[in-house]
Amino acid sequence: MIRCPDLLNADLQAVLHGKKSLQLHSASPAETRALAARLAQLMSGANAKGEVILLLGDLGSGKTTFVQGFCQALGVKEKITSPTFTLMHVYHGAAIAIYHFDFYRLTSGAAIAGLGCEEYFEGDGISLIEWPELALPLLPPRALRLKFSLIDFVNQPEARVIEIAR
Numbered sequence: 168m169i170r171c172p173d174l175l176n177a178d179l180q181a182v183l184h185g186k187k188s189l190q191l192h193s194a195s196p197a198e199t200r201a202l203a204a205r206l207a208q209l210m211s212g213a214n215a216k217g218e219v220i221l222l223l224g225d226l227g228s229g230k231t232t233f234v235q236g237f238c239q240a241l242g243v244k245e246k247i248t249s250p251t252f253t254l255m256h257v258y259h260g261a262a263i264a265i266y267h268f269d270f271y272r273l274t275s276g277a278a279i280a281g282l283g284c285e286e287y288f289e290g291d292g293i294s295l296i297e298w299p300e301l302a303l304p305l306l307p308p309r310a311l312r313l314k315f316s317l318i319d320f321v322n323q324p325e326a327r328v329i330e331i332a333r
Contacts (some may be wrong), residue, residue, distance in 0.1 A: 168328065171198040179209055185309070188332030192318075195325045199229045200236025202329065207240035215263055216291050219307055221299040224315030229327050230297045233313065237295065238265050249297065254282065257292075264292030271298040280305055309333055 169178070171193045181187045193199045210218055220237075222230040231249045238247045242261030250256040250269045258265040266287045273279055279302045288294050288307060299306065314330040 185333035191329045203233045203236030204240035207237045219294045219310040228315035266294045269297040
């Protein structure tokens with residue numbers, strides 16, 4: 168397992184190109200945001216349009232913290248919160264739009280399909296999706312997957328493992 172601060176950009180590039188997967192250790196929300204910022208910077212070019220990032224994990228595992236770091240690195244100035252009740256927030260970065268979805272409250276893939284989200288997944292921005300499990304049939308197969316797991320909430324409440332793969 169690699170500690171987030173020790174991660175090389177070459178390793179992240181290999182993940183983005185589907186050549187490897189990584190298991191990372193984040194010791195704090197700041198490390199999670201820094202990882203997100205590095206990933207955002209690597210994805211910020213013209214090839215980022217239509218990129219879909221799936222954020223999997225339990226409540227409180229770091230998904231929204233990751234989105235905050237990602238959006239801030241792309242120049243979003245507004246406050247970044249989870250769209251649990253609105254289902255989606257649109258943020259405008261310096262060069263690209265970020266579509267932040269949260270499907271936690273939805274109960275079926277049909278409900279998600281009825282929202283017309285596929286247009287965003289194939290659009291001009293980057294889609295970050297919390298709780299994507301019910302939407303998997305609608306998502307591009309090359310979506311980037313990040314799975315967040317708490318390590319030991321009692322003794323290390325801020326530490327988590329982040330698995331990242333295409």
